[in-house]
Amino acid sequence: MILEWIGAAILLLVVLPVVIYLLAEVLTSARSIVPSVERIARAAHAGSTDLDAAALLLTTQEQAIKTIAAAADYGGSLDVIIDDVEGA
Amino acid sequence: MPAAGVVMIIAVVAIVAAVVYYLVSTILALRQITAGLDDAIGAVGEIIEKSSPVAGVVETINANLDAGVDLLEGLLVAKAGLTDAVGLVDGLYPGAGAQGLRNFPDSGQIKPPRIAEVYTRGTLTLARLGREAPIAAASPNGPALRDAIYGSRAAGTLYPGGRPGRVPSLPRSPVIGADSPVRYEPSDEVGRPRKRMPVEQEG
Structure with a gap:
């Protein structure tokens, strides 16, 4: 009879608080991850939206090629028109 | 049933109830985490997809710009000379002469003349x-x-009196050849002995 009381007391006073403490810590940790994951998702969406302008790089590439081609033509004309410096 | 048994049963039920509550809450939190990670992974996939051609495009742009820089630097140095080229660059962009020209490593040591x-x-x-x-x-x-x-x-x-105008055009060079608008017929004397002045008789 005494052993039963001791067992009941251990369950109520030791096992139950320990179980509650451990499970509460696990739940707190899991809940603390949720906002971080949501921020990561928002940042990833924002980064993806920012990269929508990456398609304009194709236009930039085309314009850069045209600009360099025009500069090369202009430089070629200057090379013909202007004499080289003496000693060059 | 003895009272100790009842207390033990109550304790077990309380433990099981606590385990169920916390585990269910933890499962719900983990599901939220899973949903958030799925969302983030989808957005990251979009980022990878959108940024995949960027490297090639940027490399092409840089290659063209490098070619342009090489061309213009070489032309500037060929036409103006290395010293004056550094001076021109420094005049347009003060302080840039200290960096020198990219294809001329020694140009950074040239003191840029103030020619701009x-x-x-x-x-x-x-x-x-x-x-x-x-x-x-x-x-x-x-x-x-x-x-x-x-x-x-x-x-x-x-x-102050206005910039001088253009020089009036000079007469054009004469056109020569079979299509010349002005043709000079060959003289009748061609091939004949040169005419000589009559010799004056002395006396």
Whole structure:
């Protein structure tokens, strides 16, 4: 009879608080991850939206090629028109 | 049933209830985490997809710009000389002469001449007279005194009466050949002995 009381007391006073403490810590940790994951998702969406302008790089590439081609033509004309410096 | 048994049963039920509550809450939190990670992974996939052609495009742009820099640097050095080229670059972008030209590693050690300044005739006159001319007051080691915005307007004051017009066109060179508009017929005397003046008789 005494052993039963001791067992009941251990369950109520030791096992139950320990179980509650451990499970509460696990739940707190899991809940603390949720906002971080949501921020990561928002940042990833924002980064993806920012990269929508990456398609304009194709236009930039085309314009850069045209600009360099025009500069090369202009430089070629200057090379013909202007004499080289003496000693060059 | 003994009272101790009832207490033990209550304790077990309380433990099981606590385990169920916390585990269910943890499962819900983990599901939220899973949903958030799925969302983030989808957005990251979009980022990877959108940024995949960027490297090639940027490399192409850089290659073209490198070619342009090589061309213009080479042309500038060929036409103006290395020293004057550094001076021109430093005049347009003060301080850039210290970096030198990319394809000419030794150009960074050249002291850039101050050849990019725009001196008006009035400024030079004041400098000669020793008055408060800007070019006379500034240190020769200071930055160029070129007015980057109105520099061309200042240069225009070199011609107070207006810039001279074009030189009138010169007469064109004569056209020669079979299609020449003016043809000179061969002389009848061609192939004949040259005419000689009659010899005066002496006496």
